[in-house]
Amino acid sequence: MQYRYIIKGTQYEKKYRINQRMVVMLFNVIVSVAAGLAAAVGALPVLFFRKIPEVLYDALLGFAAGVMLFAACFSLIIPALEKGGVVKTVIGIIAAVIFVYLIEKTIPHLHPHFGRDLKGENGFDKELLMVMAIVLHNLPEGLAVGVGLVSGVEGLGLMLALAIAAQNIPEGLAVAAPMAKKGLSPSKIIGITLLSGLAEPAAALVGMTLCGFSQRILSYGLAFAAGAMIYVVSDHIIPECHSHGNETQATWGVMLGVITMLFLQEMVG
Numbered sequence: 001m002q003y004r005y006i007i008k009g010t011q012y013e014k015k016y017r018i019n020q021r022m023v024v025m026l027f028n029v030i031v032s033v034a035a036g037l038a039a040a041v042g043a044l045p046v047l048f049f050r051k052i053p054e055v056l057y058d059a060l061l062g063f064a065a066g067v068m069l070f071a072a073c074f075s076l077i078i079p080a081l082e083k084g085g086v087v088k089t090v091i092g093i094i095a096a097v098i099f100v101y102l103i104e105k106t107i108p109h110l111h112p113h114f115g116r117d118l119k120g121e122n123g124f125d126k127e128l129l130m131v132m133a134i135v136l137h138n139l140p141e142g143l144a145v146g147v148g149l150v151s152g153v154e155g156l157g158l159m160l161a162l163a164i165a166a167q168n169i170p171e172g173l174a175v176a177a178p179m180a181k182k183g184l185s186p187s188k189i190i191g192i193t194l195l196s197g198l199a200e201p202a203a204a205l206v207g208m209t210l211c212g213f214s215q216r217i218l219s220y221g222l223a224f225a226a227g228a229m230i231y232v233v234s235d236h237i238i239p240e241c242h243s244h245g246n247e248t249q250a251t252w253g254v255m256l257g258v259i260t261m262l263f264l265q266e267m268v269g
Contacts, residue, residue: 028149028208029201031161035145036138036200038165042172043193046180052173054244060170061241062250066257067167068141068229068237075160075265076144076226079153084219092223096140099224100231103136135199137171137236140228142200146207147221159268163261168197174240 042060045052080089141164149157175193184192211221241250 025208028146028157029205031149031158032142032145032201032204032208033198035161035165035168035204036142036197037194038168039138039172039175039197040190040194042169042174043176043189045173046176046189047186052177055246055249057170057173057177058241058244058246059249059253060173061237062253063257063260064167064170064253065233065237065241065250066254066259067163067261068233068257069254070258070261071144071160071163072226072229072233074261075148075156075163076222076229079151079156080219080222080226083215083222088219089223092220093227093230095220096224096227097231100136100140100228103139135196137232138168138197138199139203140225140232141168142203143207143221144225144229145200146204146209147211147218147225149204150208150211151218151222152215155268159264162264162268164200166260167257168200172197 077089077093080092084092145157145161145164148160151157172193175196176189179189179192207221207225211218238250241253
């Protein structure tokens with residue numbers, strides 16, 4: 001639409017602005033959904049190879065940890081400091097830690113471990129408990145993407161979406177590998193993996209909605225997403241990728257994740 005056809009203060013200008021907002025919102029939703037569905041990519045190897053080497057699994061989880069740490073510290077905390085200062089940033093991080101801790105203590109879940117034998121546990125199916133753990137991990141990641149997309153920082157939302165999509169691949173493998181070992185059908189493996197990834201666009205929509213209403217809470221949102229991601233990395237991903245004796249490979253994976261994010265930030269930012 002050409003600007004010369006828009007008369008300031010008329011219904012045509014209002015209609016243009018509404019259409020523009022709808023296009024932006026649709027783009028943001030598509031980006032967040034694509035990032036979440038990337039988890040299904042991680043499930044593809046188990047459809048062809050029932051046994052995935054532990055060293056590969058740990059290296060990929062290390063890569064995911066490196067991506068998340070870089071995104072939290074450089075892509076979220078720094079903009080949070082610039083927009084709200086130290087106090088608001090610290091409050092957001094502390095709130096995230098408390099929130100994730102309470103959620104994990106309240107909601108039954110089972111953290112995925114490579115090659116875990118899936119059997120019923122405490123009245124719950126281990127598949128469901130494991131998917132719940134991945135869903136809990138995906139919530140702060142989706143929130144980060146959503147907040148980034150409405151932050152007003154050029155390229156931040158897209159970069160975070162690409163980063164989260166990259167680290168969702170090993171998380172998808174973490175969900176799929178034990179189910180493949182149990183002998184589940186390929187369609188069920190893909191379906192469950194997709195389901196676990198859909199938590200991200202839902203959380204992204206929450207982040208876009210809350211921070212889209214007011215820029216005053218944007219710094220809190222950025223810091224909250226960062227704190228939740230750091231908590232998940234420290235409490236779960238690092239211990240998991242160091243649990244099979246492949247610490248060196250996992251560490252190299254972390255470094256590769258950080259380096260990848262440096263290049264990604266340079267290209268997108």
